[in-house]
Amino acid sequence: QVGGFAWEDCGGGKDPVVLKSLSVAPDPISIPGSLRVSAAASSSKTMASPLKAVLVVEKALGDLWIQLPCIDQLGSCTYNDVCTILDNLIPPGTTCPEPLLTYGIPCHCPFKAGSYSLPASDFDLPDVELPSWMTNGKYRVQATVSSGGQELGCVKLTFSLQS
Numbered sequence: 001q002v003g004g005f006a007w008e009d010c011g012g013g014k015d016p017v018v019l020k021s022l023s024v025a026p027d028p029i030s031i032p033g034s035l036r037v038s039a040a041a042s043s044s045k046t047m048a049s050p051l052k053a054v055l056v057v058e059k060a061l062g063d064l065w066i067q068l069p070c071i072d073q074l075g076s077c078t079y080n081d082v083c084t085i086l087d088n089l090i091p092p093g094t095t096c097p098e099p100l101l102t103y104g105i106p107c108h109c110p111f112k113a114g115s116y117s118l119p120a121s122d123f124d125l126p127d128v129e130l131p132s133w134m135t136n137g138k139y140r141v142q143a144t145v146s147s148g149g150q151e152l153g154c155v156k157l158t159f160s161l162q163s
Helices: 082-089
Strands: 006-009 017-025 033-043 052-061 064-067 114-125 137-147 150-162
Touching: 006 017, 017 150
Parallel strands: none
Antiparallel strands: 006 150, 017 033, 033 114, 052 064, 052 137, 137 150
């Protein structure tokens, strides 16, 4: 598939967390702009702090894929505890932002086992000052979440950005 948005669950069918569906529009994603997302996922176990996330971000340069470094927490970064990051973004005790609230999707650890689905919902992408190496182009991202050395879930995304 050339260009377009694509995703795959890379957990090999063994991970407790499985991404079952994901769609994103428009393609390419425009920053700033509106992003329509729908998704479904399930987890066979509760995920609790600390949750480690490892991102590998690659950008297409012609036929080559170049791994982007981790700069100011953007790019190919390791986040040792996603739970703490979420707590900093959304203070504990406050309600989760829409549309998560409506659809009963948690925004804090622990994430209980179960099935979660987000019907098509619109998110506003603000006009953020992205570094020049993170603007227009085609990207591949692999995100792996683990706890105590055990892989919980893995997702690969391919998408294009235009700003």
